[in-house]
Amino acid sequence: MLTTQVYAVNRDTADCLQVRTEEIEAPPAGHVRIKVEAAGVSYGDLLFQRGVVPGGPKPPFVPGCDLAGVIESVGPGVTGLEPGQRVAALVVSGGYSTAVNLPAERVVPVPEGVDAASAASVSLNYFIAYQMLHRVAQVRSGQRILVHGASGGVGLAFLQLAEHIGGVTVFGTASAANLDVVRRHGAVAIDYRAQDFANVVRGTVAEDGTANVTTAYDKDGTVDAAFDPIGGAHFWRSYSVLRKGGRLVAYGQNDALRDGKPNMFIGAVGFLGGIVLPKLRPDGRKTGFYNAWALEKSHPEAYQQDLAEVLNLLSADKIAPRSVTKVPLRDIAQVFVELERGVTGKIVLDCTEA
Numbered sequence: 614m615l616t617t618q619v620y621a622v623n624r625d626t627a628d629c630l631q632v633r634t635e636e637i638e639a640p641p642a643g644h645v646r647i648k649v650e651a652a653g654v655s656y657g658d659l660l661f662q663r664g665v666v667p668g669g670p671k672p673p674f675v676p677g678c679d680l681a682g683v684i685e686s687v688g689p690g691v692t693g694l695e696p697g698q699r700v701a702a703l704v705v706s707g708g709y710s711t712a713v714n715l716p717a718e719r720v721v722p723v724p725e726g727v728d729a730a731s732a733a734s735v736s737l738n739y740f741i742a743y744q745m746l747h748r749v750a751q752v753r754s755g756q757r758i759l760v761h762g763a764s765g766g767v768g769l770a771f772l773q774l775a776e777h778i779g780g781v782t783v784f785g786t787a788s789a790a791n792l793d794v795v796r797r798h799g800a801v802a803i804d805y806r807a808q809d810f811a812n813v814v815r816g817t818v819a820e821d822g823t824a825n826v827t828t829a830y831d832k833d834g835t836v837d838a839a840f841d842p843i844g845g846a847h848f849w850r851s852y853s854v855l856r857k858g859g860r861l862v863a864y865g866q867n868d869a870l871r872d873g874k875p876n877m878f879i880g881a882v883g884f885l886g887g888i889v890l891p892k893l894r895p896d897g898r899k900t901g902f903y904n905a906w907a908l909e910k911s912h913p914e915a916y917q918q919d920l921a922e923v924l925n926l927l928s929a930d931k932i933a934p935r936s937v938t939k940v941p942l943r944d945i946a947q948v949f950v951e952l953e954r955g956v957t958g959k960i961v962l963d964c965t966e967a
Contacts, residue, residue, distance in 0.1 A: 614646075617967040619709035619945050620673045621662040626953075629662060630946050631673075632967075640688035640714045647700065647715060650729035652708040652942070653679035653737050654960040655766065657865070659952045661706070670706045677708020679737035681729040682964070684720070691717045699723040701732045701924060703740060703916070705906065709945060711964050721920045724928035732924060734937045734959045735770075739923045742770035742840075745862050745903050746778070748915060750838035754780030759814060759839040759854060761847075763800060764791035766934065766959055767864070771840060772798035773932045784836065786810050794935065814854045838862060848900075857897035864903040934959040941966035 616637040623629050640646040658676040661669040681701040687694055694700070700720040707713055723732045746752045758775065762768040763785025775781045776798060783800035795802040803810045815834030835856035841848055842865030852861045909916045926932045936958030940948055948960055 614712065616710055616712035617942070618675045618707075618711070619677075619942065621670075621676050622673045624662065624664045624672065626663075630949065632943065637712050637714065640686055640691075642689040643691060643717055644688040644714045645691060645694055645700075645717050645720060646685045646687075646712060647680070647682040647702070647720065648685045648712050649680050649682040649708070649710050649964040651681050651733035651939075652677045652710070652962040652964055653733045654940075654945075654948055654952070654962060655679075655737055656952055659949060660865075662949070675707045675709050677704070677706065677710070677962075679703050679733055679740075680708040680710075680713070680964075681723060681732035681736065683729075685712070687717070688714075693717075694720065694722075699727075699729065699732070701736045701920065703736060703905070703920065709942065709962060709964075711942070711967050718917070721917055721924065724924055727924065727928050730937060730939055730961045730963070731927060733961050734934045735923055735927050735932060736920065738766040738934070738959070739770040739774070739926070739932055740920050741864065741903065741905060742767050742774055743919050743923055744905065744908060744915065745840055745864060746771065746774055748908060748912065748919070749862050749901070749903055750840075750860050752778060752781060752838055754778055756837040757782040757814075757835070758784070759810065759836045759841075759851060760785045760800070761805075761810075761839075761841050761843055761851070763787050763802075764794045764935070767842065769794070769798070769935055770932070772800055775800075777926070777931060784810065784814055811850060811854050835859065840864065852898065852900060855898045858899075860899040860901070862901060862903050937961055939963050943967055 614637050615634050617634045620631045620633055621629055622631045660666050684694055684696050684698045684700060686696055694717055701723050702715055702720045752758055760768050760771045760783060763772055764787040775783050784803060785795040785800040786803045786805040787795050789804045792802040803813050814836055836854055837856060837859050839851040839861050841851040841863050848863055938958060938960050940960055940962055942962045942964045
């Protein structure tokens with residue numbers, strides 16, 4: 614059988630992707646072969662291709678961390694899964710494919726009635742937001758959290774999942790054009806260009822839930838957790854509004870890619886200044902960089918449990934991305950151009966149109 618895959622072949626801004634069609638072997642013992650119907654696209658795929666993320670895959674590799682499709686065949690020793698069953702999976706790389714072999718323990722059944730594109734649209738963003746909220750920061754009712762990029766894919770996932778916890782005060786940063794999206798989910802919306810988020814967090818909140826930055830400056834205003842994908846010096850600023858015992862959860866280095874060029878200095882500043890340095894001067898606040906694969910090693914049950922929970926929330930119409938745009942797999946080069954410019958909503962590759 615043949616599989617068509619999109620390879621990242623270099624770190625360049627153009628001519629960096631190459632479509633290849635290759636033979637795929639029968640699934641070995643403990644594996645299943647999946648006919649991929651949909652693969653999610655994320656900004657992280659672009660960061661991996663540009664080499665911004667330390668420890669990321671090196672060219673040539675197949676991008677794509679989330680996929681959904683139908684099991685075509687199962688290898689020896691596989692139980693509980695069968696051909697024709699729709700499943701979803703998260704992988705380090707390999708999503709941009711029409712067929713893949715994966716270990717059986719990496720696939721999670723998709724609830725009846727949920728199509729592949731919908732499953733792929735939430736598998737990554739909502740999974741990592743769920744783990745950061747529940748496994749890492751352990752956010753509970755009555756707490757206050759800060760979410761940067763709150764109108765984006767992962768940011769919106771934080772807002773929706775926090776709503777299901779209930780009783781959580783959420784401060785969310787976004788551009789002026791997206792503040793209404795943040796407010797619709799009950800969060801205090803902060804214009805990251807026009808407002809200093811630290812001052813808003815330290816200020817008071819009016820009865821309608823909006824920040825009243827004209828009131829007296831309250832230095833005791835803090836949050837229990839801050840979720841930051843920006844990187845660089847931004848990590849330190851998020852750390853500054855944590856309460857004693859609070860936690861900064863970093864999960865990206867978006868600022869390390871500017872004007873299409875990686876800036877490893879910004880990445881180093883973020884990691885050393887925002888993550889490592891606070892650990893050297895303990896003050897009761899905690900920092901850490903979220904890593905799904907590391908969490909999976911310490912909590913091997915978490916992967917299947919958390920992805921299944923996200924898919925169940927989707928099936929129950931309790932979560933939904935802002936929008937989903939389906940694009941044929943063959944048009945991935947244009948998608949990468951759009952990622953660089955910034956996109957709204959979730960892009961999902963239709964892998965049946967290779």
